[in-house]
Amino acid sequence: MWPLTNGLRCLTGPEASLFRGGVGMMIDQIVMELNSTSEESAPPFVEDEPSSDFGFRPPRWYSMWEPQQRVWLLERVTTSLLAARVAPPQSAIYEATVEAVYVEIADLIAMEITTGAPIQRGSWRGSLLDAYVQRCPEDSLLGALQFEATTMDPCLPPSLTRQWNEAQSEEEAADANQTSEANASDLESSSSPSDRNEDSLGRKTRNSANDSREExxxxxxxxxxVIERLVDATYGPRLHHEAERYRDGDPEMLQRFLQLKGVNDKFMQRIPPLRSRGQTQAAIDRIQKMVFPDE
Known part of the structure; x- marks a missing residue:
């Protein structure tokens, strides 16, 4: 069980399904990494943190460790979030591991978008929407996220597309009314009809919903x-982001920060153990049994 925003609980339903899928893909990648690296040769040193082809960078407190250590972290987090095991002490490594799962989900969604796959049951975007609705049933998806996109993903379910179009139409109507009232005198004195498509700074204004949707x-x-909103609503703030700023500075400032947040002084000190190949394989088997229960 994990200290979620609604109490000490496990993930259930669509939230658990989404999390299991992300962990399953991460384990598959680690297995490939272990199989491609011989025990005699060490992996090459990489100064920069790894990132996917789509630019998503996993948290440093997860990505900095060896594959065997990442397996250990994933097992600790997965068994606590999906089963009855007590959550580990609040630490940067565990927070970062949970966050890394959702970074992986973002990467999978990016891949799904680039391939043009539709949103349907079992797709990553569909699973994310299901998890969001479960976590925030009374939240207006479009209003809460304040999307900057001018149109919806054409693969979205029709109901969400209609909701977005209605919100866009209302916003455009309000903007048009406000603009017409504020600039009524300017519009009347305009010498050319084309001038009415620009504001006082020469920026093009939107005259219709069709114009905005062409962007x-x-x-x-x-x-x-959506992912960020879901993680915030599920787990609350992640302290390791703020604590990282104090890590290389005055130790007393870090201690004061941790005390202020109600966590112990080992929050930034815990490290995952480096385990043997046999121990790692056993952990992989246990994780796969949890995330792929029907196989």
Whole structure:
């Protein structure tokens, strides 16, 4: 069980399904990494943190460790979030591991978008929407996220597309009324009809919903906002982001920060153990049994 925003609980339903899928893909990648690296040769040193082809960077407190250590972290987190095991002490490594799972989900969604796959039951975007609705049933998806995209993903379910279009139409109507009232005198004195398509700074204004929907949207920014909102609503703030700023500074400032947040002084000191190949394989088997229960 994990200290979620609604109490000490496990993930259930669509939330658990989404999390299991992300962990399953991460374990598959680690297995490939272990199989491609011989025990005699050490992996090459990489100064920068790894990132996917889509630019998503896993948290440093997860990605900095060896594959065997990442397996250990994933097992600790997965067994606590999906089963009755007590959550480990609040630490940067565990917070970062949970966050890394959702970074992986963002990467999978980006891949799904680039391949043009539709949103349907079992798709990553569909699973994310299901998890969001479960966590925030009374939250207005579009209003809460304040999307900057000018159109919806064309693969979205029709109900969400209609909701977005209605919100866009209302916003455009309000903007048009406000603009017409504020610039009524300027519009009347305009010498050319084409001038009415620009504001006082020469920026083009939107005259219709069709004009706004011709702009190219940033689909991944839209879906990343959904993921961020879901993680915030599920787990609350992640302290390791703020604590990282104090890590290389005055130790007393870090201690004061941790005390202020109600966590112990080992929050930034815990490290995952480096385990043997046999121990790692046993942990992989246990994780796969949890995330793929029907196989």
């Amino acid at each position: 190219e949207p940033d689909w991944m920014a839209w879906w990343t906002s």
